[in-house]
Amino acid sequence: MPAAVVVTDLRKQFGSVVALDGVTWQAEPGRVTAVLGPNGAGKTTMVECCEGLRRPDSGTVRVLGTDPWHAGADHRARVGVMLQDGGLPNSARPLALLHHLAQMYAAPRDVDGLASQLGIDRFAGTAVRRLSGGQRQRVALAAALVGSPDVVFLDEPSAGLDPHARLDVWDLVRSVADGGAAVVLTTHSFEEAERIADEIVIVADGRVVAHGSREEITAGRSLENVYFELTRRSPR
Amino acid sequence: MNQEPSTNAATPDRAAPPARRVVAQARFEALTMLRNGEQLLVALVLPAMVLVGLVTTSFVPLGAGRRVDVVVPGVLALCVISSGFTGVAIATGFDRRYGVLRLLGTSPLGRLGLLAGKAAAVLSVVVLQYVVIGALGLALGWEPRLGGIPAMVVSTLLGTWAFVALALLLGGTVRAEGVLALANLLWVLLLALGGVVVPTDRLPDSLEPLVALLPSAALGDSLRAALLHGQVLLGEWLVMAAWGIVATVLASRLFRWSD
Incomplete structure (x- = not known):
């Protein structure tokens, strides 16, 4: 099966700051790919290039064989996105918002089922601005999944969640990948990466310093040790 | 959990048809506007108070x-001006702040669909405002020139275009708190001095030539000409179209989708 996400020699600079210095990696359908790296390593910029939110300076990005910067509505319908800042309108109510977003798709998921799976039904009518950070995370995750996407980008999907909610999120992410979608998630949690990632990409200073299956990357050691070895703070 | 078998890569039409997406967004935005207390105040309550206040007094x-x-x-x-300018500018400023514009830009709706949805939402809210204010006016004895209604429609469309474009220019470039302050301040200034409810020729002579070039005066004066005398003011239409074009071009170049 061809890779769902292919990033080749991607470069992006903001003014004089090099955010991405030629990164290359890919993500396969049916697999969960975790992107790890320190704050400021370029993870979010990299994912935003894949989502069509930023235009690469050079290099190529292909998602489902398409350049996301120029992609049309049918491509966007196949790609689910969860942004780090949520992107949820402040005055909206979670369930109404999800039903609204579902209308953008020809064949959306069952919104009520998705909402109850994530426990959103317990705060379905509370305005987004009154939700806790963890509740907001779950709504944003549901928004990313409502169109039954073939590729999902999740920016720190379990940040700020309590342990039970985190398990629910991990189960859901796993089931989405088992359903055939390529899941790409950024995370700071080794536990998260070790529990649900099939593939791991480690980014530091705008470069990919490791990329492979979880077993290859860790080779019997703990992911934490490997990570600190690869991302030791370099003087900049 | 049972999922449907994953759909094949070649399956077409994963997004809903464009018209359905835009209508859904328009309805969502219009309902959001009408449910928001402050927006409703600026869009309906304050205009109704201005109407009753000016009709029943002669200050x-x-x-x-x-x-x-x-x-x-x-x-x-x-x-x-309330819904097209103040309302759209503030909503856009805060949607940008909270990443809503980015998220919807990655959905099948897309950026163009989002703008189309906002425009359609504003027009439907304007229709509702016209019905409420018109009914209140009739109750107070308003006798409009019915022959001026086509000219009223044209003036309204041109004015809405100009003010929504200006709102996107403001809401898409300034940070959210600044948008909130400026959009409300401009609403008050235009109401008092912009030729909106006070005809431009009743303003102080020193202001008149300047105010006549504002979209607010062009909209107010052209609506008065239409509904008082059944007249078309081509010059005022040109003023609104010019603001519409300039603001649209500037907004499309300067608009930032994230804060």
Whole structure:
């Protein structure tokens, strides 16, 4: 099966700051790919290039064989996105918002089922601005999944969640990948990466310093040790 | 959990048809506007108070014609500025702050669909405002020139275009708190001095030539000409079109989708 996400020699600079210095990696359908790296390593910029939110300076990005910067509505319908800042309108109510977003798709998921799976039904009518950070995370995750996407980008999907909610999120992410979608998630949690990632990409200073299956990357050691070895703070 | 078998890569039409996406967004935005207390205040309550206040008192000189007949078209212009400018600017500023514009840009709706949805939402809210203010005006004895209704429609569309474009220019470039302050301040300034409810020729002579070039005066004066005399003011239409073009070009170049 061809890779769902292919990033080749991607470069992006903001003014004089090099955010991405030629990164290359890919993500396969049916697999969960975790992107790890320190704050400021370029993870979010990299994912935003894949989502069509930023235009690469050079290099190529292909998602489902398409350049996301120029992609049309049918491509966007196949790609689910969860942004780090949520992107949820402040005055909206979670369930109404999800039903609204579902209308953008020809064949959306069952919104009520998705909402109850994530426990959103317990705060379905509370305005987004009154939700806790963890509740907001779950709504944003549901928004990313409502169109039954073939590729999902999740920016720190379990940040700020309590342990039970985190398990629910991990189960859901796993089931989405088992359903055939390529899941790409950024995370700071080794536990998260070790529990649900099939593939791991480690980014530091705008470069990919490791990329492979979880077993290859860790080779019997703990992911934490490997990570600190690869991302030791370099003087900049 | 049971999932449907994953759909094949070649399956077409994963997004809903464009018209359905835009209509859904328009309805969502219009309902959001109407449910928001502050927005409703600026869009309906304050214009209604201006209408009743100006009709039942005579502090503010409004020139020739029955007072109610002069006031209602001006309040209709105020409605367009309330929802088209103040409402859209503030909503856009905060949607940008919270990443809503980015998220919807990655959904099948897309950026163009989002703008189309906002425009359709504003037009439907303006229709609702016109119905409410028109009914209130009729109750106060308003006698509009029915022959001026086509000209009213054209003026309303041009004014809405100009003010929504200006709102996107403001809401898409300034940070959210600044947008909130500026959009409300401009609403008050335009109401008092912008030729909206007070006809431009009743303003102080030193202001008149300047105010005549504002979209607010062009909208107010052209609505008064239409509904008082059944007249078309081509010059005022040109003023609104010019603001619409300039603001659209600037907004499309300067608009930032994230804060």
